[in-house]
Amino acid sequence: MWFLIALLLILLAGAVVLWPFLRPQPVGAVPATGEDPRLAELYSQRDMLYQAIRDARFDLQTGKLSQEDYDQQAARLKQNAAAVLRQIDQLETQLVSPKLDAEIEAEVMSAREIPPALKKSASNGEVKRVTRASTDRFCGRCGASLRPNDVFCGKCGAPVDQ
Numbered sequence: 001m002w003f004l005i006a007l008l009l010i011l012l013a014g015a016v017v018l019w020p021f022l023r024p025q026p027v028g029a030v031p032a033t034g035e036d037p038r039l040a041e042l043y044s045q046r047d048m049l050y051q052a053i054r055d056a057r058f059d060l061q062t063g064k065l066s067q068e069d070y071d072q073q074a075a076r077l078k079q080n081a082a083a084v085l086r087q088i089d090q091l092e093t094q095l096v097s098p099k100l101d102a103e104i105e106a107e108v109m110s111a112r113e114i115p116p117a118l119k120k121s122a123s124n125g126e127v128k129r130v131t132r133a134s135t136d137r138f139c140g141r142c143g144a145s146l147r148p149n150d151v152f153c154g155k156c157g158a159p160v161d162q
């Protein structure tokens with residue numbers, strides 16, 4: 001009977017200790033780069049492996065694990081952690097690159113938009129200037145509009161003042 005109560009207490013203590021690790025992570029706790037659920041999953045896997053390594057080290061210190069067992073367990077856990085870290089690296093690169101591509105593309109697009117605008121206003125100015133030149137000059141005698149290079153009025157033949 002006492003054995004059962006002791007076992008119950010141990011399980012209860014274990015549950016209390018493990019609860020923070022088993023509890024689902026609140027959304028706010030996910031780091032900024034963990035917006036992607038795959039990345040968040042990898043982060044939690046990595047943290048779990050780190051915790052497992054710490055647990056194994058603790059077990060070694062308390063004599064629950066032999067040095068040999070610890071070495072084996074730690075090596076396996078570190079291998080897994082390294083694999084997870086590599087996956088995190090890959091995923092982060094994948095997630096960051098499209099973002100950078102999009103930013104570069106946005107820069108290119110905005111840079112591309114300026115020249116046509118400049119070109120448009122420049123050609124407008126040119127059109128205006130040409131229009132002004134052709135309509136600003138009138139024959140002093142008959143009032144007919146003159147072309148820019150006219151020396152004589154095309155209508156009445158009067159010489160044009162340059």
Ligand SMILES: [Zn+2]
Nearest residue numbers: 139142153156
């Ligand atoms: Zn004229």
